[in-house]
Amino acid sequence: MSKKEALLKAAENKVRLGGYSNFSFRELANEVGIKSASVHYHFPTKADLGAELAHQYTDAFLLSLGEPAELKAQGKDPIDFYTSLFRGALVTDKKMCLCGLLGAESDTLPEKVRIEVKRFFTKNLTWLSAAHSVNGDENPQKAAIQTVSMLEGAMMISKTLDDHSYFDLATRDSN
Amino acid sequence: MSKKEALLKAAENKVRLGGYSNFSFRELANEVGIKSASVHYHFPTKADLGAELAHQYTDAFLLSLGEPAELKAQGKDPIDFYTSLFRGALVTDKKMCLCGLLGAESDTLPEKVRIEVKRFFTKNLTWLSAAHSVNGDENPQKAAIQTVSMLEGAMMISKTLDDHSYFDLATRDSN
DNA sequence: ATATAAATACCTATCAGTAGATAGGTTAAT
DNA sequence: ATTAACCTATCTACTGATAGGTATTTATAT
Numbered sequence: 001m002s003k004k005e006a007l008l009k010a011a012e013n014k015v016r017l018g019g020y021s022n023f024s025f026r027e028l029a030n031e032v033g034i035k036s037a038s039v040h041y042h043f044p045t046k047a048d049l050g051a052e053l054a055h056q057y058t059d060a061f062l063l064s065l066g067e068p069a070e071l072k073a074q075g076k077d078p079i080d081f082y083t084s085l086f087r088g089a090l091v092t093d094k095k096m097c098l099c100g101l102l103g104a105e106s107d108t109l110p111e112k113v114r115i116e117v118k119r120f121f122t123k124n125l126t127w128l129s130a131a132h133s134v135n136g137d138e139n140p141q142k143a144a145i146q147t148v149s150m151l152e153g154a155m156m157i158s159k160t161l162d163d164h165s166y167f168d169l170a171t172r173d174s175n
Numbered sequence: 176m177s178k179k180e181a182l183l184k185a186a187e188n189k190v191r192l193g194g195y196s197n198f199s200f201r202e203l204a205n206e207v208g209i210k211s212a213s214v215h216y217h218f219p220t221k222a223d224l225g226a227e228l229a230h231q232y233t234d235a236f237l238l239s240l241g242e243p244a245e246l247k248a249q250g251k252d253p254i255d256f257y258t259s260l261f262r263g264a265l266v267t268d269k270k271m272c273l274c275g276l277l278g279a280e281s282d283t284l285p286e287k288v289r290i291e292v293k294r295f296f297t298k299n300l301t302w303l304s305a306a307h308s309v310n311g312d313e314n315p316q317k318a319a320i321q322t323v324s325m326l327e328g329a330m331m332i333s334k335t336l337d338d339h340s341y342f343d344l345a346t347r348d349s350n
Numbered sequence: 351a352t353a354t355a356a357a358t359a360c361c362t363a364t365c366a367g368t369a370g371a372t373a374g375g376t377t378a379a380t
Numbered sequence: 381a382t383t384a385a386c387c388t389a390t391c392t393a394c395t396g397a398t399a400g401g402t403a404t405t406t407a408t409a410t
Contacts, residue, residue: 003385018283021196024369037372038386046370101279103335104271108193114335121332138350145332145345146325153328154320157296160278160289170320175313178359199395212398213360221396 004042006032011053016095019105020050020113047110050102054116057098061085062123068131078131079147083171086151091164100152124148179217181207186228191270194280195225195288222285225277229291232273236260237298243306253306254322258346261326266339275327299323 001009010031014023025046029036043049064085068078089097099120106114128144137143154170176184185206189198200221204211218224239260243253264272274295281289303319312318329345 018280019194019196021194022280022283025371026368034385035387036370037388040371041385044371095282096279099335100331104276104279104331105193105197106335106337107270108197117335121335142344142347142350145329145341149328149332149345150321150325151328152331153324153326156275156279156327156331157320157324160274160281160292160296162281166320169317170324172317175317200397201394209359210361211396212362215397216359219397 003032003034003038007039007042007049008053008056011049012057012098013095015050015053016093016098016101019101020109047112050110050113051116054099054102054113054120058116058120058123061120062127065127068127068134071131072134077135079128079135080173082128082131082147083151086155087164087167087171090155090158090167096159097152097155100155103152121148178207178209178213182214182217182224183228183231186224187232187273188270190225190228191268191273191276194276195284222287225285225288226291229274229277229288229295233291233295233298236295237302240302243302243309246306247309252310254303254310255348257303257306257322258326261330262339262342262346265330265333265342271334272327272330275330278327296323 007028010028011023014027025036025039029039039049043052065082071078071081086097089095099117102109102113102117103121106117109117125141125144125148128147129140132140132143132147150170154167158164158167182203185203186198189202199211200214201211204214214224218227240257246253246256261272264270274292277284277288277292278296281292284292300316300319300323303322304315307315307318307322325345329342333339333342
């Protein structure tokens with residue numbers, strides 16, 4: 001892993017725990033074994049780092065999602081699969097969704113970071129609309145916003161109450 | 176309004192936009208017309224201020240909610256009423272729920288602040304369980320966590336995309 | 351009623367720590 | 381000779397916090 005990749009990984013961990021202000025160039029530099037001034041070589045400003053982080057996070061998430069129709073063809077419910085990725089982020093990483101946290105702070109983010117967070121949700125809503133469509137839902141757009149809202153909210157509350165059974169209860173299909 | 180009340184109000188506005196790190200004693204002091212050292216007279220530490228802020232926010236919210244059974248007796252659907260309070264916070268204030276934002280940052284908050292954020296959600300889940308109960312829902316606890324998750328999530332996404340029609344679509348009863 | 355004590359609500363001045371950012375130098379690979 | 385990937389050293393700005401001072405009000409004791 002290059003220093004640049006290591007910096008992004010370290011930043012992701014920090015942001016997913018405490019938001020955009022929860023990482024500094026000094027901390028990142030220490031963690032990967034370089035000096036803070038050298039971080040500016042890879043990312044001219046903090047906003048540049050934050051924007052690239054959110055962009056790569058979005059791309060990686062979409063990549064691991066695949067295509068709704070393809071999932072369906074494999075006999076998987078795309079919404080269940082989407083939910084399981086969120087659950088992994090919460091239960092395995094024990095961290096928030098990067099863009100969930102940044103989205104809540106949206107008003108105070110540098111413009112170029114906010115644009116990337118918007119992109120995450122726009123792309124997620126498009127994916128979820130298609131997923132609910134292949135599932136035969138009546139109003140796929142409404143179902144899409146409801147799905148991502150519920151997952152982000154359940155994640156946040158489970159983190160707050162430090163108990164992922166809240167997430168499981170909220171997302172359980174049966175009663 | 177006393178200086179102390181003004182400090183809490185100023186802090187609330189800042190936190191609801193950018194989280195716990197988005198206010199400083201100097202900024203608050205400037206806004207209410209005192210010096211930063213004097214803020215420490217009212218709140219020994221930043222954590223004390225944050226904790227009192229979250230505590231009062233919770234109490235005020237619960238007070239404006241009233242009792243689910245009482246709302247029902249007045250012919251109001253308690254869940255619709257709960258939803259309308261969240262909508263007001265988003266549309267009128269154009270800000271996040273204080274504890275929604277703090278909850279997402281939970282891992283990096285001082286202990287006494289985190290306790291108050293937990294208290295907000297614990298009390299809200301109790302209220303919503305009762306509300307779904309009087310509505311005759313099959314699984315009121317599951318419905319409670321789903322309701323608050325959806326509202327917090329929809330709020331965050333509407334803030335991010337700067338369009339409260341996402342909130343309205345997510346919370347609309349009809350199709 | 352008056353003197354005294356104490357609490358309230360601020361103030362000035364200052365501290366050590368951390369923030370993001372920049373200028374300019376070094377080293378090694380291309 | 382150039383570029384990549386670091387480095388040292390330093391800057392200004394801001395952070396929460398503390399020590400110690402002042403003026404005003406309130407409470408108590410004589």
